[in-house]
Amino acid sequence: MTDKPRLSRRSLLKASAAAATHVALSINAPFVRANKRPTLRVLGTHVTLQEEIRQRAQRELDIDIIFTPGGSSEVLQKASAAPESFDLYEQWSDSINVLWRAEAIQGIDTDRLDYWNEINNLSKTGYITPNAKIGAGDAPHTLLYLQADGTLGANPGPQISFLPYVHNTDSFGYDTRHIARGTPYQSESWGWLLDDAYRGRVALVNAPTIGIFDAALAAQAKGLMQFNDIGNMSRAEIDQLFNILIELKQKGHFCGLWNSVPESVKFFSEGRAVISSMFSPAVSALNGQNLPVIYAAPREGYRAWHGVMCLSANAEGHTKDAAYKFMNWWLSGWPGAFIARQGYYISNPQRARLHLSPDEWRYWYAGEETSTNLLNTKGNVAVRAGAVRSGGSYENRFSNVAVWNTVMDNYEYSLPRWHEFLLS
Structure with a gap:
């Protein structure tokens, strides 16, 4: 400056x-x-x-x-x-x-x-x-x-x-009534988003700086293309990726793109989607509705x-x-505990721990089984007794990051391609 x-x-x-x-x-x-x-x-x-x-x-x-x-x-x-x-x-x-x-x-x-x-x-x-x-x-x-x-x-x-505070690892959610439950970090894969078996019931997040990485991780995991640096794609790589996505969309592979957490929840609750890019609070909300949606721990790593x-x-x-x-x-503690109940982490977790119950800490941070039902920030049951957080502990999840949300050098170039994808 x-x-x-x-x-x-x-x-x-x-x-x-x-x-x-x-x-x-x-x-x-x-x-x-x-x-x-x-x-x-x-x-x-x-x-x-x-x-x-x-x-x-x-x-x-x-x-x-x-x-x-x-x-x-x-x-x-x-x-x-x-x-x-x-x-x-x-x-x-x-x-x-x-x-x-x-x-x-x-x-x-x-x-x-x-x-x-x-x-x-x-x-x-x-x-x-x-x-x-x-x-x-x-x-x-x-x-x-x-x-x-x-x-x-x-x-x-x-x-x-910036002040470092809230953070998380994102992946995709899938409904185990339609997709067999996978093994975290082994069989669960971003490639599932592009699997023809789920054609017409796949959703993505409608955010250019986020959705492009979910799609890229899926295309690479599926073996459809490779990236030299997935965090900073070349123009040729961006073109190849969107050609793949547009072709799939025109074949009816995607059921839609969501713009908010409530909308992503609705995609599942109404039976429109069985697998989708997803944020942690949406999975908690669906579990609170007794819908068996799993938040995947992809073998390729998370988008963080x-x-x-x-x-x-x-x-x-x-x-x-x-x-x-x-x-x-x-x-100071309370805010970190509050957002933990949505599945998010805080940059000084030990202070937040003072405001979490032992079971809340075990489930959200330690990746261990909770012996009691856990409530979300609205006071509704989000986690049932006996559950273990998908992906395990805080350390496990952030030891397996594939790519961070990034504004790439070719971000401006990717925008019209994203809009072309939306309109295709």
Whole structure:
């Protein structure tokens, strides 16, 4: 980011005069400042901008909080074009390069983060265990730290581009009434999405930066093509992939593309789909409806994502202080436990553990059997007693990442091909 221009002498005098006037007014009317609560505007997606979270944070932090949730592409476009429209931005790590290049966000000082030392190595180094696969694409740690030359990179420094918090591994869900249950990391495969046996009952997520990787993993697993770097496809590879997808779509292979978690749930509950790209809360919701949908642990590895909380380039003063309070609150324990009940992880899980029951920790993090029914964030049964989380423990899942959500070099080129696929 560029340095701010120096103030001229005239500007400096005006600023000094304004400051003196502000001090005088504060002295004469102290009650005005004392009663004014800061307002924090948070722009992001429905994944984290949930009303229960807003109400709890607002009550505990004594600040007014406005959530503005939207679709991934919509909020990224708004944030990159208008940093004055938000104070904090919550989305995925694949948005970081876009926001940083647009100078829409500013660096976050790690010495103002209460739990920075508790954030685990997955977020800081890419390795949840020493022998883990980091995965292709933009692993979050490669975009985390501000470098001396103004770029983002993996070399540690005192400022970061985002607060690491919510993250997960994604795959696909399948209905065991129609598809025989597979073995995690052995027989379950992304290639199932393109298996002719399920023609007409396969769904994909309608998100260009996500769906393209699900499709690519499926095409490669099925032996239809190979990628030199699946996290950064060439134009020729993108063309080959979409030629495959369009041909399949024209043959009636896909029953549809979903735009939201509730819509993906509906695809299964109405019998439209038996296998689909899926997010964790959708599987929990379907299990809560007693539908036997399994969240696969593909032998090729997961598509992973990492949530990012970014500070607007325009945030300053009391608003900036409120933003740091909110960031610290997110890692304080309760929020991490709340999102664990949706199947998501937090970057300092040991603090969240204090707010989870022993069975909740065993199921969601340790990959062990729960002896009791577990509730989701709505208070409904999401996990039945005796269940073990598909894919196993937190460490197992993040040791098997095939690719991270990424904005590829040829992202702009892939967009019209994605829309061609939708319309074919």
